[in-house]
Amino acid sequence: MSKIVTIEPVTRIEGHAKISIMLDDAGKVADTRFHVTEFRGFEKFCVGRSFWEMPGITARICGICPVSHLMASSKAGDMILGVRTPAPAVALRRLMNYGQMVQSHALSFFLLSGPDLILGMDADPAQRNMAGLIATNPDLARAGIRMRAFGQHLIRTLGDRSVHPSWTVPGGVRKSLTAEQRDEILKQLPEMYATVDIGLDLMKDALDKFSDEVDAYGEFPSLFMGLVGEDGGLEHYDGKLRMIDSDGKLLENSAKPEDYATLIAEAEQNWSYLKFPYYKPLGPENGMYRVGPLARLNVCDFAGTPLADRELRQFRHYGGHGKPVTGSFYYHYARLIEILHSLERIEEILADEILLDHHIRSKAGVNQNIGIGISEAPRGTLIHHYEVDDNGILEKVNLIIATGQNNLAMNKTVKQLAERFISGDKLDQGLLNRVEHGIRVYDPCLSCSTHEAGRMPMQIKLISAQGELLDEIQRG
């Protein structure tokens, strides 16, 4: 008798996603689906508005990574203006972007996944959250909160507010940094380096603690995509697109962001509001790729900052000689290395006198009708593509969102976890959190296509093909 298991992270609140697991007659997993159930329609309702408004509007796609949308949108605007964005403005934008990387990754690692990694996958669900972490590991929780606060503070210092700052604009940025502000940020860096060290130790403990099951959280071959700098180094703001396969072979090495449409196509399914992007030349079956911290560390030749490079060498041992790291559990590790790298870059940029240069914005009108802006969001490559008339009114908007690009991989991860942990007609309580964690490793930001962050309340139902409820467990 075949059955469907529905894992419903209550599609009503933030969990605008749910999971179906189809079992065959023998009780084995036949198929799984990760459904995204929220729809917002930015690509349509922005048509008819001015591209000048787009940084402000598209930041509201996501409250977790508004800065990524500000970057991609402003860069699309830069291209429409067709003028050179002043170097100090680019440095300031990079600075804010690294601030966001720190806050977003700190949130994911310390406050959202931390409870699983530190308290354990089988810990009491009532305790396995931020409040539980504060109760049991107060110093660690405080350090994580302070690290997130540091990133938010940097964003606020530049843009007056931490969420949805009106600061980057087509052509540059609105406001520079004073020497006092710069020094005040610099003063906080030693504490942040110490916190990332604590995180790295915890991560290595977690890899030992979960060594029996690390390979269940999305260990499979796939392609990886991310920006790299002109020199092949780790990059988050601008550069060229690189795509590698699971053996580390280069499929694309110097694709221009403007050519993204030759690389990426999007499939759709009638059971999810989230599209399924794939690498076009290989088709939807073989073209599955991953983006985000894991992918960025896999595609880059080096990090380019000393501490992160030292850690990256260790990280690469998990892939094998010349090969990428293919287990999604290592997203956590990659996130910490990116925090470290971001702190080093923040220090580097703050030491640069260019920041105090007053020329931070180039002014122009519409000189091009197409603008394509790219940035690496915490969760992966983000692309904004606008087409405007001569007055700057939008005629077409296409947004390729980071989390969406991991959609195929998230589905595959759910399947892998289900195959490992589900069989027959009985469900195990520990399964709940493991499947949930399988999605959490991607730190999905369904805000960006929908919304979702943090912990998904869950209900698992085991239903027979006849619709009979065989078993049910809930958490909460």
Added chain:
Amino acid sequence: MSTLPKKLRLATVWLGGCSGCHMSFLDLDEFLIELVAKVDIVYGPLVDAKTFPENVDICLVEGAVTNVENLELARDIRINSKIVISFGDCAVTGNITSMRNRIPVKDLLTAVYHEAQAPIGAEALKVLPALLKKALPLHQAIKVDLFLPGCPPVPDRIATAVTALLNNQPVNLQPEMRTFG
């Protein structure tokens, strides 16, 4: 033990929005540590709870009501919460989330999805919640006790409101704390 004051039960909910209001809530930073000593967070993105619990003292609701599931949850919230707060501009006015309202739902979906497999129609609605014709501010779905505007409300604003409620005081937001955007 019995001399300790009873902890208030706080819920946070995320309907159709961007999560920015929740991020601003997290921007309370170390005040969060004080807060969880005084309240139990019984529901929301930061904790594991499957259904909206009973006897909630304060519920912060981010986002507009955009689909049938939001609508059902809004009703659960009202039935089970003493104080419901429209938390941020999307809940207060619809804001960005309601920018789709001038466009019929079918046109929205067909514009965003192009293929035969698109999540449109009866088959899709078996697993996906139907969109409402318009994204609604929360008070058009349920009675709201307090409005906390801002896109997002800055942490000071949240702290002021929450602190007053914890002390059983009326929430008195100064004019500069009542702005949109």
